[in-house]
Amino acid sequence: xxxxxxxxxxxxxxxxxxxxxxxxxxxxxxxxxxxxxxxxxxxxxxxxxxxxxxxxxxxxxxxxxxxxxxxxxxxxxxxxxxxxxxxxxxxxxxxxxxxxxxxxxxxxxxxxxxxxxxxxxxxxxxxxxxxxxxxxxxxxxxxxxxxxxxxxxxxxxxxxxxxxxxxxxxxxxxxxxxxxxxxxxxxxxxxxxxxxxxxxxxxxxxxxxxxxxxxxxxxxxxxxxxxxxxxxxxxxxxxxxxxxxxxxxxxxxxxxxxxxxxxxxxxxxxxxxxxxxxxxxxxxxxxxxxxxxxxxxxxxxxxxxxxxxxxxxxxxxxxxxxxxxxxxxxxxxxxxxxxxxxxxxxxxxxxxxxxxxxxxxxxxxxxxxxxxxxxxxxxxxxxxxxxxxxxxxxxxxxxxxxxxxxxxxxxxxxxxxxxxxxxxxxxxxxxxxxxxxxxxxxxxxxxxxxxxxxxxxxxxxxxxxxxxxxxxxxxxxxxxxxxxxxxxxxxxxxxxxxxxxxxxxxxxxxxxxxxxxxxxxxxxxxxxxxxxxxxxxxxxxxxxxxxxxxxxxxxxxxxxxxxxxxxxxxxxxxxxxxxxxxxxxxxxxxxxxxxxxxxxxxxxxxxxxxxxxxxxxxxxxxxxxxxxxxxxxxxxxxxxxxxxxxxxxxxxxxxxxxxxxxxxxxxxxxxxxxxxxxxxxxxxxxxxxxxxxxxxxxxxxxxxxxxxxxxxxxxxxxxxxxxxxxxxxxxxxxxxxxxxxxxxxxxxxxx
Numbered sequence: 001x002x003x004x005x006x007x008x009x010x011x012x013x014x015x016x017x018x019x020x021x022x023x024x025x026x027x028x029x030x031x032x033x034x035x036x037x038x039x040x041x042x043x044x045x046x047x048x049x050x051x052x053x054x055x056x057x058x059x060x061x062x063x064x065x066x067x068x069x070x071x072x073x074x075x076x077x078x079x080x081x082x083x084x085x086x087x088x089x090x091x092x093x094x095x096x097x098x099x100x101x102x103x104x105x106x107x108x109x110x111x112x113x114x115x116x117x118x119x120x121x122x123x124x125x126x127x128x129x130x131x132x133x134x135x136x137x138x139x140x141x142x143x144x145x146x147x148x149x150x151x152x153x154x155x156x157x158x159x160x161x162x163x164x165x166x167x168x169x170x171x172x173x174x175x176x177x178x179x180x181x182x183x184x185x186x187x188x189x190x191x192x193x194x195x196x197x198x199x200x201x202x203x204x205x206x207x208x209x210x211x212x213x214x215x216x217x218x219x220x221x222x223x224x225x226x227x228x229x230x231x232x233x234x235x236x237x238x239x240x241x242x243x244x245x246x247x248x249x250x251x252x253x254x255x256x257x258x259x260x261x262x263x264x265x266x267x268x269x270x271x272x273x274x275x276x277x278x279x280x281x282x283x284x285x286x287x288x289x290x291x292x293x294x295x296x297x298x299x300x301x302x303x304x305x306x307x308x309x310x311x312x313x314x315x316x317x318x319x320x321x322x323x324x325x326x327x328x329x330x331x332x333x334x335x336x337x338x339x340x341x342x343x344x345x346x347x348x349x350x351x352x353x354x355x356x357x358x359x360x361x362x363x364x365x366x367x368x369x370x371x372x373x374x375x376x377x378x379x380x381x382x383x384x385x386x387x388x389x390x391x392x393x394x395x396x397x398x399x400x401x402x403x404x405x406x407x408x409x410x411x412x413x414x415x416x417x418x419x420x421x422x423x424x425x426x427x428x429x430x431x432x433x434x435x436x437x438x439x440x441x442x443x444x445x446x447x448x449x450x451x452x453x454x455x456x457x458x459x460x461x462x463x464x465x466x467x468x469x470x471x472x473x474x475x476x477x478x479x480x481x482x483x484x485x486x487x488x489x490x491x492x493x494x495x496x497x498x499x500x501x502x503x504x505x506x507x508x509x510x511x512x513x514x515x516x517x518x519x520x521x522x523x524x525x526x527x528x529x530x531x532x533x534x535x536x537x538x539x540x541x542x543x544x545x546x547x548x549x550x551x552x553x554x555x556x557x558x559x560x561x562x563x564x565x566x567x568x569x570x571x572x573x574x575x576x577x578x579x580x581x582x583x584x585x586x587x588x589x590x591x592x593x594x595x596x597x598x599x600x601x602x603x604x605x606x607x608x609x610x611x612x613x614x615x616x617x618x619x620x621x622x623x624x625x626x627x628x629x630x631x632x633x634x635x636x637x638x639x640x641x642x643x644x645x646x647x648x649x650x651x652x653x654x655x656x657x658x659x660x661x662x663x664x665x666x667x668x669x670x671x672x673x674x675x676x677x678x679x680x681x682x683x684x685x686x687x688x689x690x691x692x693x694x695x696x697x698x699x700x701x702x703x704x705x706x707x708x709x710x711x712x713x714x715x716x717x718x719x720x721x722x723x724x725x726x727x728x729x730x731x732x733x734x735x736x737x738x739x740x741x742x743x744x745x746x747x748x749x750x751x
Contacts, residue, residue, distance in 0.1 A: 019103050021087060027103045028087075029336055035065065036087075040076045042094065043114065045069060048380040050099075053182060057097055063088035075104050098176045118228040121166040125224055128158045128166075129217040131146070136214050136427050152204040152211050159213040169227070188372040190303050192401030193219060196708050199394060212708040215402055222719055252284040253277075255328065266335045277322050285338045287329035289314045293509070294325035295484065306485065309512070310526075323483070324508065349662060378398040379702045396704050397533055403701040403711035404694060412686035416726040420534060420679040423729060428662040429672050436658030439642040441680035442623050446571055447614065447640070449628035450582035450589060452648065454596070456560040456664065459486055461493035463556040471552035473497055475544045478514045478525040481506050486542050487514070487525070506711075513542075521546050528553075531725035560592075563667035568596045577622070581605045581613055583632060610636035629653050644669060675729070682729055685721045693718040707722045 019027075019040075028036040045051070051069040054076060058067035065079040067090070080088045094101045132155045139151050170193070174186040188548040193216045200211035251265045255274040267286055269275070277283060279294065295307035298320045307323055310316055317330070318338035335341060387393070421431040431437065448454050464472065476494030479487035481503075503516035503523065513526010524531035524545045533548030544551040569576055579600035581591055586603035593601045602613060610626075614636055617624045626633070626640030629649035637643035637656040645657035646664070654660050661668035697714050700706050705712065 019091060019101070021091075023209065024091060025087065034082050035068055036080055036082060038078045038090075040078065040091075040094070040101040041074060041078050041104040042099045042101050043073045043074055044071075045076075053097060054094065055097060057093055061088045061090060061093060064090060076101065098180045098182070100347045114596040115228070118169070118224065121169055122224040122228055124222070125162050125166040125221040127215060128162045129214065129221045130218055132158050145345055147203070148209070148525050149207060152200075152213075153209060155213040156201055156204055157198060159200075159217050161218050162217045163193065166224060167193055169224070170220075175305055177379050188376070188401050188404070189219070189223060191373075192216075192398060195394065195398045196402065197396060199708070210707065212398070214711075215708050215711065219402060219715065222715075226303055227672065236477050249284045252331075256392050269331055269335060271297050271331050271333060273331045275331055275569065277327045279322055279324055279326065281322055283320050283322065283329070285318050285331050285335055286333040287316055287318075287331050289316065289700075290328040290330050292325055292327040293512070294327050295323040297321040297323055303565045320751075321689045361746050372401065372404045375404065375698065375702065382702075383704065392650045393703070395708060396701065399701045399706045399711040400698065403706055412690055413683055416686065416729060419726045419729045420675050424659075424672060426673055427668070427675075429668050430660045430662065431658070436642050437676045437679050438683070439623070439625050440625065440658070440676035443576065443625045443642060443673070445577040445579075445617055445622045446625040446669070447579055447610070447617075447636075448598075449610075449633050450580055450584055450592065451558065452629035453627055453633075453646065454561055454564050454580070454592065454646075454666070460554045460559055460657050461489045462555045467554070471544060473500055473517075474523065474526055475552060475554065475663055477501050477503060478506070478516055478523060478544070481516075482508055482514050484557060485504060486554070490525075490542075490554060521552075560595075561664060561666045563665035565596055567666040567669050568598060570667075571673075574598070574670070574673070576625075576673075581610045581636075582699055607632045607635045611639050614640050625669075625673075628657075644672065649738040678729055682726055686725055689721055689725065690718065693721075 011116070024038055028038045030036055042054070045054070054069050055067050058064055058076070058078060063081050063083055065081060067076060067078045069076050076094075078090050080090065089102055096728065107166040135151050135154050135158075139148055143151060169189070170186040170189045174190040177187065196216040196219075197213045199218070200213050202208075203211050239376070249266060251263050252269050252273075253276045254262055254264050254269065255276050256262065261276065266284055274290060275284065275287060283296075289310055289312050291312055293309065293311045296310055297318060298308050298317070310327070315332065317340070318333075319340035376397045379400045383393040383396050390725065392537055402710045406717070417431070417437055420437050424431055472490070472494050476491045476497065477500040479490040479494075480500075481487075501518055503518050505518040506514065508514050509526075509530075512530040513524055515524050521538045524543075526542060528541060528543045531543050531545035531548075532550060536548070536550070541553040541555050543553050577600075578598050579602070580589055580593055580598055583605055584603060586601075589601045589603050593599070602609070605613065610628075610633065614624055614626060623641040626636050626643040627645070628637055628643070628646050633645070633649075634656040637645060637653060638698070642659075643657045644659040645653045647654070647660055647662045648664075649657070649660070659668075661671055661672070693714075697711075697718075701711060
């Protein structure tokens with residue numbers, strides 16, 4: 001479905017001219033060398049034709065380096081060069097095109113007025129079309145005279161709200177397109193509906209035997225179904241960027257030179273300021289540690305599940321979470337230059353690239369409308385010359401417009417997607433982006449994150465049975481006082497013990513471990529170099545020490561996700577090249593890659609590195625599936641050709657993914673691939689049905705063998721055939737609750 005012009009903008013913003021130049025200047029981000037970037041929100045962007053119209057117009061303005069449209073977020077990113085005190089007139093150009101712009105706010109949220117409007121219009125069209133079809137039954141069965149006239153007038157009354165309310169979505173879009181010198185698929189739709197209603201009203205007044213109110217209302221109803229489905233599918237991709245923006249703190253506690261403190265908005269924090277960060281807060285901007293020690297959760301930027309200890313002189317990134325102790329920081333970058341802001345920009349750019357995927361129906365829109373208009377016009381002129389009957393010529397022209405309605409073409413993709421989504425839902429797999437099914441069916445490579453994706457992400461104490469029970473009990477009693485992942489793993493391995501010792505003067509030292517006293521002895525659980533006496537040889541592990549002497553050493557492992565081995569084997573059987581990209585060290589990844597039979601892996605991969613690897617694969621001609629779970633995977637999930645995440649993933653990762661599987665079994669990946677490929681076959685069949693229908697129906701309509709009513713029936717029948725074909729996808733084996741494909745395996749990992 002396609003609509004290139006914004007009826008919502010016309011309705012809600014008539015008479016407005018967008019943000020003032022001063023507002024634009026303040027909101028623009030300097031890029032250096034007199035280059036600026038301005039992000040504008042354009043709610044009226046709906047389809048590929050909108051993108052072409054806007055990008056072509058803006059890129060033709062002197063001073064604009066580039067203009068790119070993100071269909072998912074309805075965002076226009078404009079890079080422009082300042083000349084003196086002036087800026088290129090891109091705002092006025094957008095207004096002139098009929099696209100009302102606003103300053104872009106990635107964190108904005110609220111109800112979707114476009115979706116609400118579509119649903120209301122659809123409800124009115126559904127109610128009216130069903131009742132008109134019911135009333136028309138009496139005419140079809142032979143009603144004559146006053147009874148037939150009464151039925152026609154009742155149908156006219158029911159059709160009027162559809163014409164004025166539901167149909168306005170198409171009328172205003174068509175008028176705006178024509179007013180700005182271009183056309184779209186809403187133009188023939190609007191003409192066909194309006195003429196069918198007008199001719200039917202004329203025949204009702206004149207007592208004619210036939211009216212076509214049912215044709216007009218049914219046409220509007222089917223088109224609104226496709227339009228609404230398409231909008232919902234695209235809108236769901238926008239939440240990923242909004243949720244990533246919400247991860248940033250709104251301000252920071254600044255320590256002034258005189259020791260006083262004040263809370264400043266993040267936009268007012270400048271490099272060199274000293275900031276106080278307490279445990280439980282996220283780092284507001286990129287900074288270095290002035291004083292204090294703590295453990296940080298860096299999973300947002302590295303994917304590493306184990307907290308990292310930091311102290312004076314260490315540099316830390318915006319968005320990382322402070323876990324255990326207060327820190328005094330020195331800011332190293334402004335808000336817009338921070339790591340979190342860069343991740344947000346990467347994710348938006350990646351989504352923009354993904355949303356430029358063109359469906360066949362969108363590409364057909366460029367030539368569909370002129371062809372329909374020309375065919376209807378030639379039919380009208382030809383019949384006027386041949387028969388000279390204005391009523392007959394108009395009727396045939398209307399029939400041509402209706403019979404060529406793109407309903408079947410428009411439903412060919414979304415209906416298959418809905419049925420496929422339902423089948424995947426039964427298997428515990430959620431589809432978040434309609435076009436993802438098309439893309440998943442085409443993949444030839446897959447990249448997996450490790451922690452939380454190939455594994456379940458929780459640390460597990462390795463070899464617990466080999467540790468002396470007394471030592472494990474002592475360690476668990478200490479670990480119970482900490483929320484560190486390794487402490488939780490030790491406590492879980494030991495279980496509840498009513499005879500556990502009661503330690504005294506328990507202290508947790510950030511970045512080191514836990515210290516306590518018991519019967520005059522000092523016990524430490526944590527980093528070996530801290531817990532053991534200076535000069536002692538120590539293992540690279542978490543240790544329990546008594547008065548500086550080793551009592552026990554603890555190593556940890558991760559549990560492979562159920563079905564991981566079978567899922568990787570199935571992907572390889574289908575000639576899908578598989579590799580791992582993880583923020584962990586090579587020593588951790590290599591044994592797991594060998595166990596799973598994955599020959600290629602990338603260690604120490606930060607978000608930009610994962611995105612760069614996906615770009616390398618794209619340049620090499622590959623269409624890659626990204627499977628990940630962490631916040632650090634969000635940009636890669638958005639930038640991949642198609643992406644998938646488990647339900648246990650971070651919220652931002654789930655929102656960035658096209659698919660989310662709700663169970664633990666990684667078999668969801670090849671299962672979704674199978675459904676996607678079946679759906680792709682049905683989509684191609686539906687396109688063939690739609691094309692065959694037009695090849696047969698258009699000549700019949702031009703020859704006058706099809707009335708507008710029969711045209712509406714034929715149009716509806718073609719749509720129903722497409723829907724019935726799509727429903728074949730749901731006849732597959734009913735998916736039981738997904739069972740693991742194999743028992744979970746254990747992969748060793750360093751602490």
